[in-house]
Amino acid sequence: MAFLEIANLQKDFGAVRVVKDFNLAVEPGEFVSFLGPSGCGKTTVLRMVAGFEEPTDGTISIGGRDVTRLRPNQRNIGMVFQAYALFPNMTVAQNIAFGLRVARTPKADSDARVAEMLALIKLPDYGDRYPYQLSGGQQQRVALARALAPRPKLLLLDEPLSALDAKVRVSLREEIRQIQRNLGITTIFVTHDQEEALSMSDRIVVMYGGRAEQVGAPFDIYNKPSTRFVASFVGTLNILRGTVTDPARGVVDVDGNAIQTGGELSRFAKGAPISLALRPEAAALDNGPAPMARGKIMDVSFLGSVIRIRVNLGQNTISFDRFNSPGSPPPAPGEPCGIAFAAKDILVLDD
Amino acid sequence: MKTNRFWSWLFLLLGVAYFVFPLIGTFEFSLKMRRGAYSFDAYRTVLTDPQFQATFGYSVTMALATIVMGVVLVVPTAYWVRLKLPSWRPVIEFITLLPLVIPAIVVVFGYIRLYNTSSWLPLTGSAMGTNILLMFGYTTLALPYMYRAVDTGLRAIDVGTLTEAAQSLGAGWITIMTRVILPNVLVAVLSGAFLTFAIVIGEFTMAALLNRPAFGPYLQLIGANRAYEPAALAVIAFGITWLCMGLIQLVSRFSKLPNAGR
Numbered sequence A: 001m002a003f004l005e006i007a008n009l010q011k012d013f014g015a016v017r018v019v020k021d022f023n024l025a026v027e028p029g030e031f032v033s034f035l036g037p038s039g040c041g042k043t044t045v046l047r048m049v050a051g052f053e054e055p056t057d058g059t060i061s062i063g064g065r066d067v068t069r070l071r072p073n074q075r076n077i078g079m080v081f082q083a084y085a086l087f088p089n090m091t092v093a094q095n096i097a098f099g100l101r102v103a104r105t106p107k108a109d110s111d112a113r114v115a116e117m118l119a120l121i122k123l124p125d126y127g128d129r130y131p132y133q134l135s136g137g138q139q140q141r142v143a144l145a146r147a148l149a150p151r152p153k154l155l156l157l158d159e160p161l162s163a164l165d166a167k168v169r170v171s172l173r174e175e176i177r178q179i180q181r182n183l184g185i186t187t188i189f190v191t192h193d194q195e196e197a198l199s200m201s202d203r204i205v206v207m208y209g210g211r212a213e214q215v216g217a218p219f220d221i222y223n224k225p226s227t228r229f230v231a232s233f234v235g236t237l238n239i240l241r242g243t244v245t246d247p248a249r250g251v252v253d254v255d256g257n258a259i260q261t262g263g264e265l266s267r268f269a270k271g272a273p274i275s276l277a278l279r280p281e282a283a284a285l286d287n288g289p290a291p292m293a294r295g296k297i298m299d300v301s302f303l304g305s306v307i308r309i310r311v312n313l314g315q316n317t318i319s320f321d322r323f324n325s326p327g328s329p330p331p332a333p334g335e336p337c338g339i340a341f342a343a344k345d346i347l348v349l350d351d
Numbered sequence B: 001m002k003t004n005r006f007w008s009w010l011f012l013l014l015g016v017a018y019f020v021f022p023l024i025g026t027f028e029f030s031l032k033m034r035r036g037a038y039s040f041d042a043y044r045t046v047l048t049d050p051q052f053q054a055t056f057g058y059s060v061t062m063a064l065a066t067i068v069m070g071v072v073l074v075v076p077t078a079y080w081v082r083l084k085l086p087s088w089r090p091v092i093e094f095i096t097l098l099p100l101v102i103p104a105i106v107v108v109f110g111y112i113r114l115y116n117t118s119s120w121l122p123l124t125g126s127a128m129g130t131n132i133l134l135m136f137g138y139t140t141l142a143l144p145y146m147y148r149a150v151d152t153g154l155r156a157i158d159v160g161t162l163t164e165a166a167q168s169l170g171a172g173w174i175t176i177m178t179r180v181i182l183p184n185v186l187v188a189v190l191s192g193a194f195l196t197f198a199i200v201i202g203e204f205t206m207a208a209l210l211n212r213p214a215f216g217p218y219l220q221l222i223g224a225n226r227a228y229e230p231a232a233l234a235v236i237a238f239g240i241t242w243l244c245m246g247l248i249q250l251v252s253r254f255s256k257l258p259n260a261g262r
């Protein structure tokens, strides 16, 4: 039996069903991310696990115990919020000790635990500061320490990095993951940033419209999306619209380029419209004599180690990344160019 | 630009004069008890009057009780309304404004009718009961100020998230109220408390009609029967009010520090 089991979870707000038949089993020590667009119900599911919202239907059990009707303060769950939510009237040390004081931990034990937590978040000398004297990243680390201090069985994080700037976000997400691994605490992490989810998680739950669309390891979610939504939401998928010219051989016309797809397309009529998808990492510039498609460089963004190139084919654009190499400068916008990709990398989307 | 400033100064001076001259006049008069020389004789007479000490002590006690009652009533209410019943806020706000609209004399007559000796809860039958009734009356009078102060204080913190953070750490409602909410609105509560204090010390109608030995009726009694003492008392009462205002300022000054980063 899994550590956290969510079964047939439903939530209605008035007449609107916000979470629909949500099922999930999380193993002990696992780091699971909820990924999905705004309003898809991630926070609502998390809040039901924490006990802040009551499910309309379904059960939640932690460690084999049904907690569906338990009040939030009896669930022994650590929670980290997007807005930090540190108690402004308390110092960092008092904030971290709050859960321990509530549990009437002896002062000596509590002090030791606070010192241990401060060391864990690498802020050993900040115990006497007030939250307003800390940067956003430091406040969020304190919030993490506060959540972890009473040794909860489950850690829930609701977009904890969204309010931070890009650099801090990346360093803090590595830190959170490392702390989580060291403590071996079962964790659910809510985010709408796919990079965050892909880089941190053992497993990802991709949510859409209140449903879990796909549950799987980052590698599988990215490479084997099981639904159209997952395919388009995860990764920056290029969508190409064209018409089928030869169903038997699987050839599609996209802006005057005859594109060979991976298989036959006999379910389409000749001349039928079709949507193809192409992952950015499957495409590359090809200045040889017979590229897969021809177009014009639309723009080139230099992102440091990576160069992002967008090519205009006519109606469609393809964007893809290339590693930066000092020996070959990027092409200039307006230049004609060819693009190569393998037939097997083309996904045919059924609309 | 120049003329603008001229007019601003003029009106400021007029305003100051409007408030200050009567005050100076009263103060000057209160010093004239001894013929031909300024002295603090009037103040000495007043301050050594045992009745002054008794009534002032009574009113201070009542003020403190009212403050406690007001805090216990208003802080949880304002908190709960913000947390769970935001749609009720206009209603609650309206109710708390009623004491400004309904004259104290109407309120107290209502009380006397409801709680007289032949009623189901004969509060006016004993001195203690009447004291309690008077405290409730004062609480009502102070409600608009107390509620507004606390509600403003609550607006400055993220009540919902702080509550949930505390809950997830195992805290129950009492812990949340006393350790998280109250300390964070303490400044607001204190300013509400000083306003309440000032109101209760000067209140006349309720105390007089319930026939309790409060400072307000004493003020009136002296005013009707003496010449110089009332002026001295007025200055003292004014001083207390100003002290309360000053304390509100001081408290909010102190709180500037922890609030800075928000």
Ligand SMILES: Nc1ncnc2c1ncn2[C@@H]1O[C@H](COP(=O)(O)OP(=O)(O)OP(=O)(O)O)[C@@H](O)[C@H]1O
Binding pocket: A013, A018, A036, A037, A038, A039, A040, A041, A042, A043, A044, A045, A192
């Ligand atoms: N208390 C509430 N009352 C009514 N509707 C609500 C309530 N809370 C959430 N909703 C609705 O439920 C849906 C899901 O909300 P939720 O906050 O779970 O989304 P989310 O996936 O966390 O989005 P985001 O990424 O923007 O945080 C939204 O359409 C929202 O409007």
Ligand SMILES: [Mg+2]
Binding pocket: A042, A043, A044
């Ligand atoms: Mg959310």
